[in-house]
Amino acid sequence: MYKIFLLLFLTITFAISNSIITPLPMNPKYNYKKALLGKKLFFDTRLSHDNTISCASCHLLKEGGDDNIPVSIGIAGKKGTRNAPTVLNARYNKLQFWDGNAKTLEEQVKGPIHNQIEMASNFKEIISKLKKDEKYHKEFTDLYSNGITSFSITNAISEFEKALTTPDSKFDNYLRGDKTALNTNELNGYQLFKDYGCISCHNGINIGGNLLQKIGTIEEYDTSDFGLYNITKNNEDKFYFKASSLRNVELTAPYFHDGSIETLEAAVNIMIKHQVGFLIDEKERADIIKFLKTLTGKTPEFLRENK
Ligand code: HEC
Ligand code: HEC
Incomplete structure (x- = not known):
């Protein structure tokens, strides 16, 4: 019997705590230097296979963080099937993507990079392109002991996104x-x-x-x-x-x-x-x-x- 009460109590507590809307923190926490590097990556078209598309192509940061068109257009003019949500305040989403297919920002980044309609690339390809850029190489090794890796790329982009709050x-x-x-x-x-x-x-x-x-x-x-x-x-x-x-x-x-x-x-x-x-x-x-x-x-x- 007590189990039923406990369950009821937990359900009600969850419902109440969830329905409360709280304000956004004025000074969100993020790593400033990594965010600066992440910003560069966010605008870098080398993250796509043919060097034409960056994250910023579909997430216009000064226009609400989305692309203002019904469905996004990726590599070689290919059309997706879904509307680009805003990246502003995405750090506070418990679920990323329309179907919640990623839980964290880090996990989310892998989606567009590999998506054949969006950036059609992969980490091996991106890492080899970025490694040729000496400035990047230095910036990465200053901040991450292993330099340019899939971890440091996704981590830096996420730190940048964490700074995008309103x-x-x-x-x-x-x-x-x-x-x-x-x-x-x-x-x-x-x-x-x-x-x-x-x-x-x-x-x-x-x-x-x-x-x-x-x-x-x-x-x-x-x-x-x-x-x-x-x-x-x-x-x-x-x-x-x-x-x-x-x-x-x-x-x-x-x-x-x-x-x-x-x-x-x-x-x-x-x-x-x-x-x-x-x-x-x-x-x-x-x-x-x-x-x-x-x-x-x-x-x-x-x-x-x-x-
Ligand atoms: C039962 C759950 C539920 C309720 C209640 C609900 N919504 Fe929604 N809302 C959703 C879902 C799910 C979506 C996304 C639907 C989709 O994209 O197909 C959505 C999407 C939206 C959007 C579009 C957001 C975007 O970026 O595209 C707006 C605006 C909105 N809701 C406002 C409201 C308002 C105002 C009310 C009350 C009158 C309301 N919702 C009640 C579940 C709900
Ligand atoms: C070709 C356009 C395109 C590109 C390029 C792109 N995105 Fe997106 N982004 C989308 C679309 C469309 C969705 C929604 C997809 C879905 O839910 O199925 C999305 C979803 C997201 C979300 C989840 C937001 C939410 O509320 O669910 C984040 C965060 C995000 N993108 C960040 C990025 C980052 C970081 C990059 C670069 C690595 C990137 N996007 C590249 C179009 C794009």
């Missing part, structure tokens, strides 16, 4: 105690976000990014991508996608895993219809959108300093 949104200021940071409409939007249960899927420090859910929990949603099922082949996992972080969502159109939805208004309408199922009037919908726009932060300080 802690100064209006909503973060509100959460830190500035009760005047949100106006009446925005506050009402936040209340509705909680009341209508958006927060049950988009929660935690990144206001999303920590769980997979079915798109179409209330009403079936039409998409040809099976999401998590593509990995597990488990029927129950069909149409499960990451409830994305809503931070900077104002800047990351188009929306959803396939980038098929052009505006934030349309994305919220779909959420209301397919995930929530309440009838929400025009004024309430507008306030929810006003609230979502308070999640927009400034360009990360690391980039502002233009290092």
